[in-house]
Amino acid sequence: MPQPKLAPVSEDGEKLVGADRVLGVLVELAGHPAGATLDELARRVGSPKATVHRALGALRRAGLAGSDARGHYILGDEFLRLAFAHHEARPEHVRVQPLLQRLAERFGETAHYAVLDGRSVVYRAKVDPAVGAVRLTSTVGGRNPAHSTAVGKVLLAYRLTTRADVEDWAGPEPLERRTAHTATTARQLFEQLSETRARGYGVDDQENEEGINCLAIPLFLTSAHQPSGAVSVSALAYRTPLSALTDAVDEVRRILAETTGHVQTA
Structure with a gap:
């Protein structure tokens, strides 16, 4: 990117x-x-x-x-x-890497760990599958808009809990349209964040990149109330449909619990 x-x-x-x-x-x-x-x-x-x-x-x-x-x-x-040296010394990187490796192996797709920074998400760790990896806009240290990514929406859902919060965050101008599927208004984003909070995970249905969908789950490594970041599986839509990711959300939570000791519930 x-x-x-x-x-x-x-x-x-x-x-x-x-x-x-x-x-x-x-x-x-x-x-x-x-x-x-x-x-x-x-x-x-x-x-x-x-x-x-x-x-x-x-x-x-x-x-x-x-x-x-x-x-x-x-x-x-x-x-x-x-x-x-700084990247390798991050405690979160050490704790999350085994989780990303298991997710990449399980789904044969790319797994990420990202944090929220203003209006963007920043990718702190990334693991590609052993075979079939594709070039994505995500790179370690790179950014993507929070409103168009599954990791961004699952993290924003904990920060922006009211319509007024979302409107203040979004500002008066339309949000960046990454694809034809991207939510570009505060009303659309508020509805997506409300759905995200209700189900406990975020999705990106080709909203950040055409042909790429994503499932994201928050991680609470430093606080019981605010996520430190989120992990995601980003997949080729034709190879791993979004429905296949959401159907496996309980399995993702189980893998998360086994590798980090953290139990995430809806």
């Missing part, structure tokens, strides 16, 4: 300067796994080449950026070491 961008101007309309510009270059660099030239980076962050070159110098001195044999700038090994 597209990497999050730190735009040439900040939220208050000011141009990026100083540390913000260095961070802007770092975030932009993360969106170019094959590397990017100085010209490309300067154009993308909207800053002079000399300024971007100084930002890259600061990143290189810290080991957060480097260059390849073609002279393209890439993320540095120290950045990758820090990112992976």
Whole structure:
């Protein structure tokens, strides 16, 4: 999926300067796994080449950026070491990984663990099936809109309990339409969240990606009242229909209990 961008101007309309510009270059660099030239980076962050070159110098001195044999700038090994060390040290990642592995093996589809961050979900862990994996918009550390994903809706259901809550969260503009099936109004989203709370799990019926459906269940790893995140099974609709996932929700709950010690009920 597209990497999050730190735009040439900040939220208050000011141009990026100083540390913000260095961070802007770092975030932009993360969106170019094959590397990017100085010209490309300067154009993308909207800053002079000399300024971007100084930002890259600061990143290189810290080991957060480097260059390849073609002279393209890439993320540095120290950045990758820090990112992976931090990811591996997360207690939730350690606890959830066996669950995701079992779900991916059971359904032959991709399993995720995601958390809510504002209007998006952020994927903290992901396990693909041994065979038949497909390319999804979800990547570890990546984001998708909360309102169009099963994990997002199951987490929002605990945060937005009234119509007013949903309207405040959604704002005056229509929600992003990811597919023809996406709920784009506060009324539609409120109805979906109410259904999600009632049944204890969330669904995505090709609402975030065409041809992909999903079942999600909340996980309460740090609190008995608010989920720390949600696990999901994302499947090819023609291979594993949504009905096959929802019919197996009790089995998913059993696997969850066996691997995490947490019992989730509807």
